[in-house]
Amino acid sequence: MVTQQDRFIRIISGIVLSVGSILFLLPFVWMILSSFKPEAEIVQIPPTLWPEKFSLDNFKYLFENMNFGVYLRNTLIIVLFSYVGLFFNAMAGFGFAKYKFKGKDFLFVLVLATMMIPSQVTMIPVYLILNSFGLTNTMIGIILPGLVGAFAIFLFRQFMSTIPTELLEATRLDGASEYRTFLQIVLPISKPILAVQAILTFIAGWNSFLWPLIIANDEGLYTLSVGLSLLKGQYTGNYGLQMAGAAFMVVPVIVLFTYFQKHIIENFTISGLK
Template identity: 50%
Template sequence: MRKKKIPFIEQLGVHTILLAAFLIMAIPFFWMVSTSFKNPDEIYIFPPRWVPHRPTFDNYVELFKTVDFGRPLINTVIVAVTSTFLSVMLSAMAGYGFAKFRFRGKEKLFLLVLATLMVPGQMTLIPVYLILNSLNLLNTYAGLILPGVASAFGIFFMRQFIMSIPDELIDAAKMDGAKEFFIFLKIILPLSKPALATLTIFNFVGAWNSFLWPLIVATDEKMYTLPVAISVVQGQYGEKIALQMSGSFIVIIPIIIVFFFAQKYIIKGLSMSGMKF
C-alpha cells in the first residue's frame, strides 16, 4: 500500500514546534555548561557571552576543595547504584511472580500493590522516618537506600512485560528439570532486557536526583548527596554563580551518560510493555 504523503505545511509546522521545544530545553543547559567555565568577570557582562573567552576549570577545582564536593558525589553514587540494583531485581522477581505464578489471592494482592501508587509519597515520610529512627538507621546508607527499594510501579511495569513472554519457554525448562531460580536467571532476565534497562533508567534518575528524603535522613554533612550539597552551595555561596553551575553540571553528567547508552532499550521496553491485566 502506498504511503500517504504528508503536506509540506504540516511537516514545516511539526518541525518548527520540535525545533522550538529543543531550543527551550537546550539553551538553559548550554548556558549552565558555559557559565561553569567562565571567570567571574564574564558572568555579569552585557551583552552576555555564550562562549567564555578564557575557559577555566577553577570553578570545578574550588568546588571540590572549598565545598568538599567529593564526599556527596561518592554518597550519591553508592545510594543511586545500590538502590537501583536492589529495586530493579526485587521488581523483576515480584513481577515474575505476579505474571507467571498461580496462587490464591494473586489478583487481590496485585491490586493492593497498585493501590499504593495512589498514596502520595509525602504522606509516608513521617511513618518511614519514625521506623528508621527506631531502628537507628538515620544518617546511614541503609536509611537512604531501603525506603526506595520497594517500587509498586516497578512491580507493575515488570509484570506487564513478563506476561508477554510465552509460557511454553518456562514449561519446556521445567520439563528439563530447571528450578525456578534458574528459569528466572537464564530465561526471564535475558528476555526482559528492554524492560530492565527502562526501569533501571527510571530508578537511577529518581535516586540520583532525590532531594527531600536525603535532606531528612542525612543529619550529618558527611552523608549529604549531590542534590542536598547543591542546595548548601546555593545557600552559602549564592553570589558565586559559576560555582553553582559547576555543581549542577556534575549532577547531570551521569544521567546523560546512562541515558545515552540505554535509550534504545527504553524505547523498546516502553513499546513492548502492554498495559493488560
C-alpha cells in the first residue's frame, strides 16, 4: 500500500528530476536556437532565448564558404563504409559463436587482446603500412583502419552465443545455406545488438577526427569534425557560425539514438516475453 509519505517522496523526486533535466537541456536548446540567430542578437544584453527572427545565414555560410558540403560528403562515405564493416563484424562474431575450428579460442583471445592496445599506439605503424601501399591522403586510407573492430566482434559473439544451435540446425536440415541462415535467421534475431552497434558505428564515423586529420593533408578529404575544428580556429569570435556547426554535428546523433533506442527497448521486451 502506498503511503502519503511515499507519494510525497515521489512528488519531490519528480520535481528534482524535472528541474535537473531542464538545466541539462538548457545549454543544448540555447545552442540550437542560437544557430538561427544573427551574430548581433547572440551577443546582445540582455540575451534572448527565442530568436527574434529565424535566419539560415549561418548554415548557408558554412556550406557556401567553409566547404561543409565536402566535409559532409566525406563523413557520410565513412559512415556508409562503417556499416559495411558492421556486417563484417557480425559475420566474425557469428563465426566465433557458432562454428568450431582449430585455434578458435586462441584467435578470439588474440582479437580481445587488441582491445588493450590504445589506438594512439597503433596510429604510427598503421600510417607507415598505408604509406607503403600509397594509401595516405586517400579516402581508402581513412576508411580501412576502422572497418572492423574487436569490441564489435566481441559483442556480436557474446549475443549470438545465446541463439539456440538447434534452431540453426533445423534451418540447415530444411536446405538453407550458411549465408541464408545468417541473413534470414541470425541477423533478425540479433536486432537488439545490431541497434546498439548501429548507434556506436554511426557515432564513431560521424565524429571521426584524429585519424582523418593525420592521414589526409588535402582539405577535400576532411570530415565534419575536422571542419568544425577549423571553424573554431578561423572564426573564434563568430559565435553564430560555431553554434550552427556544433548543432549540425550533434542533432543527427541525437535523432539516430532516439530512433534506435525505441527499437532496442522493443526488442528486449519481446525477447523477455519469449
